[in-house]
Amino acid sequence: MKIDVLTLFPSVVLAYLKESIIGRAVGRELVQIDVHNIRDYSSDKHKTVDDSPYGGGPGMILKPEPIFEAFDKNDLWKGRKIFLSPQGNSLNHNMAERLSTEKHLVILCGHYEGVDQRVCDKMDEEISIGDYVISNGAVASLVLIDAVVRQIPEVLGNCESVEKDSFANGLLEYPQYTRPAEFRGEKVPDILLGGNHKLIEEWRHTQSLKKTLLRRPELLEKAKLSRDDKLILNKIK
Ligand SMILES: C[S@@+](CC[C@H](N)C(=O)[O-])C[C@H]1O[C@@H](n2cnc3c(N)ncnc32)[C@H](O)[C@@H]1O
CATH class of the missing domain: 1.10.1270.20 (tRNA(m1g37)methyltransferase, domain 2)
Structure with missing residues (x-):
């Protein structure tokens, strides 16, 4: 599987991708994850990526041009395009399992007040990590990537199992204990x-x-x- 992430905070995403199960999956080439800084695709000399909303109101909105440019330059339009948004469908086990069978996911992370609707309209789906608002889609992308990648066959080693995890068979997992008795x-x-x-x-x-x-x-x-x-x-x- 290939995953492209578009964000204003690549370092947030990259730091986690080196760790633990996801880090191992990347190392074993079970998944390839490329992280793109949306700011690199801004054409103005100040590298502007946001502007105030038409009609007024608080905060700033991510402009469409750098995001479209990032899609164009990296040939991302053909992937399954996901916008992370509190307004999307809530992420759950079935969704993670379904997405783990895709060949190519493209994950767009918002920031500030949100993203110009013309970008959202080009996405295949919007996904929320829960009914609350966080400040930065990069954090949400890590939740999505982790949930999806651990469903890819061979990603988990012998000691871990997705089948026994909560939700896999529709139930919560049983209580676990370790030493001492x-x-x-x-x-x-x-x-x-x-x-x-x-x-x-x-x-x-x-x-x-x-x-x-x-x-x-x-x-x-x-x-x-x-x-x-x-x-x-x-x-x-
Ligand atoms: C401050 S939020 C914007 C919230 C937006 N004004 C609204 O009320 O729907 C900035 C970005 O963080 C991400 N984000 C925030 N909460 C999220 C959630 N529950 N699930 C997924 N992404 C979320 C989205 O990418 C969003 O564009």
Whole structure:
């Protein structure tokens, strides 16, 4: 997969791309990520990228010319074009999975009050990382990139698994413990220490159902539940 990111803050994006799972995926060439500074595509001598909004109002708006120029010069129009915006559809597991099958993503990060609508109109979709406003789309791009890249086959090593993660099977993940078996009077559930993998799997699945019911009951409406799952849930209720 190839990902191009257009931002006014390349260093914010580049710093994270060197780290951990994403850094390894880039190193193993499972994904190629190029970061473009929108300011480099401004043609005026002050490298202006923003201007005040027509009709008045607070703040500044990213101008269309440098962004269009960046798309033209880097041949980005053919990729799946995403504008990060609090007004977009909320990012979720299914969306990340869907985007991980794309060959080429182009992610546009806004700043200031936003981006000229003529740019937004050229995008394939707008994605939000949640119902709140942050100051800089570069931060949102890291959330999107991470969520998408970890869904690419082979990106996660043997020790990590996307299938067991929350949302992958429609449920929240079960509680996890590590050594020591007792800490400040709190004990790890006996079943996890017993080594019976079948019982451990059953316990974990029940805990997943329980946690989802308590925290995100609406997820259960869409999850694929077996007859046994429904019986377990009825007992918990
Ligand atoms: C200060 S925000 C602009 C918010 C805009 N005035 C509005 O009310 O919709 C600047 C940029 O940060 C990014 N951003 C802010 N909140 C976001 C969110 N929840 N999801 C994705 N991107 C976001 C967008 O790229 C946005 O253009």
